[in-house]
Amino acid sequence: MKKKLIKIGNSLGITLEKPILQLLKITAKTELEVITDGQRLIIEPSHKFREAVEKTSKKFSKTFKKLAK
Numbered sequence: 001m002k003k004k005l006i007k008i009g010n011s012l013g014i015t016l017e018k019p020i021l022q023l024l025k026i027t028a029k030t031e032l033e034v035i036t037d038g039q040r041l042i043i044e045p046s047h048k049f050r051e052a053v054e055k056t057s058k059k060f061s062k063t064f065k066k067l068a069k
Contacts, residue, residue: 005012021027024045031046057064 003014005014016026026032026045031048033042033044033046035042035044
């Protein structure tokens with residue numbers, strides 16, 4: 001997919017179509033990691049939040065099950 005950069009204030013940006021956002025489960029509130037390898041940009045949802053959720057879920061799984069009852 002080819003995209004053109006658009007001017008946003010003093011910066012440049014791209015727009016992402018709804019199917020891509022849905023596929024990656026990205027919303028306007030999703031924190032993204034922007035990484036470069038010197039030739040490409042890699043944009044992905046931040047793993048920090050996912051890791052925190054997984055860690056918390058694992059740590060408190062028994063408590064969550066009791067609360068759900």
